[in-house]
Amino acid sequence: MVEVVRNTRQRRAVQAILDELESFVSAQDIHDKLRHRGEKVGLSTVYRNLQTLVDASEVDALRNDDGEVLYRRCSAGHHHHLVCRQCGRTVEVEGPTVETWADAVAREHGFTDVAHTLEIFGTCRSCSR
Amino acid sequence: MVEVVRNTRQRRAVQAILDELESFVSAQDIHDKLRHRGEKVGLSTVYRNLQTLVDASEVDALRNDDGEVLYRRCSAGHHHHLVCRQCGRTVEVEGPTVETWADAVAREHGFTDVAHTLEIFGTCRSCSR
DNA sequence: GCTGATTTGACATTCGTTCTCATCATTTCC
DNA sequence: GGAAATGATGAGAACGAATGTCAAATCAGC
Numbered sequence: 543m544v545e546v547v548r549n550t551r552q553r554r555a556v557q558a559i560l561d562e563l564e565s566f567v568s569a570q571d572i573h574d575k576l577r578h579r580g581e582k583v584g585l586s587t588v589y590r591n592l593q594t595l596v597d598a599s600e601v602d603a604l605r606n607d608d609g610e611v612l613y614r615r616c617s618a619g620h621h622h623h624l625v626c627r628q629c630g631r632t633v634e635v636e637g638p639t640v641e642t643w644a645d646a647v648a649r650e651h652g653f654t655d656v657a658h659t660l661e662i663f664g665t666c667r668s669c670s671r
Numbered sequence: 672m673v674e675v676v677r678n679t680r681q682r683r684a685v686q687a688i689l690d691e692l693e694s695f696v697s698a699q700d701i702h703d704k705l706r707h708r709g710e711k712v713g714l715s716t717v718y719r720n721l722q723t724l725v726d727a728s729e730v731d732a733l734r735n736d737d738g739e740v741l742y743r744r745c746s747a748g749h750h751h752h753l754v755c756r757q758c759g760r761t762v763e764v765e766g767p768t769v770e771t772w773a774d775a776v777a778r779e780h781g782f783t784d785v786a787h788t789l790e791i792f793g794t795c796r797s798c799s800r
Numbered sequence: 801g802c803t804g805a806t807t808t809g810a811c812a813t814t815c816g817t818t819c820t821c822a823t824c825a826t827t828t829c830c
Numbered sequence: 831g832g833a834a835a836t837g838a839t840g841a842g843a844a845c846g847a848a849t850g851t852c853a854a855a856t857c858a859g860c
Contacts, residue, residue, distance in 0.1 A: 550856075583808090584808065608847095610846095637772055652796035653796070661788050664784050677827090679826095679837095681839070698816085713841070715842095716840065718818075719818095737816090
């Protein structure tokens with residue numbers, strides 16, 4: 543049997559939330575928002591669907607200082623995030639210089655299979671007023 | 672009243688472990704290593720002392736993919752880490768270009784109070800054989 | 801509609817970390 | 831020196847995010 547990815551109400555609901563937001567949110571945030579708008583979706587289901595979306599590279603995930611994983615719908619391809627500390631609003635940024643620098647430094651020290659994580663945090667204009 | 676930081680046996684033991692290692696380790700790793708060598712130190716104490724050291728900027732902390740916090744004695748000043756995925760061995764690296772780039776990008780988008788996190792992961796020479 | 805594999809959800813469980821609080825150790829003050 | 835104040839410890843409880851369990855519900859294809 544072919545592995546079918548079903549189009550369930552719950553999955554659509556989770557994706558709908560993500561489509562509306564341009565900030566990183568936790569799984570529990572999404573769960574709360576869904577309950578608020580009357581959609582009944584189990585917490586496990588939210589986690590499962592988010593994991594599926596991450597595996598499909600349709601959303602990006604990162605951890606905040608508290609160790610919570612935050613999710614956000616993102617464009618394809620390698621990029622980094624400029625995240626507002628207050629409201630979580632996020633801008634995707636690219637930095638070719640950084641990529642090449644990281645690779646070069648790693649190779650200099652004999653490291654292979656190089657990957658890197660880079661996030662920039664700050665206070666956005668509307669939050670700093 | 673002067674706030675004294677006491678030099679206890681347990682604190683010295685935790686610092687001793689950190690001094691011997693050049694890889695990132697978890698609090699529980701340290702706890703295990705201490706028990707192995709016969710030092711009896713409570714887990715809470717290990718966590719507390721690590722937190723103190725982080726606050727004093729004497730050790731750096733970062734999270735691995737599993738959400739565990741890893742600790743390592745580090746030199747002062749802003750730097751980044753090149754970490755081996757297999758053995759955890761770490762090289763401190765500096766990248767002035769990255770710093771200025773991150774600041775510039777953030778300011779372009781109206782962000783203030785800018786900070787960033789950057790870690791490079793790879794497989795070190797001895798682990799790739 | 802039927803069928804059967806996928807998905808869901810309530811609940812239990814795991815795991816790293818923090819909290820609590822009684823006890824022990826060190827300093828301070830007389 | 832000795833008593834009181836303050837700091838540090840540790841065993842276990844508590845916490846919270848995340849994952850596992852499994853019977854019941856649900857969707858896709860016929």
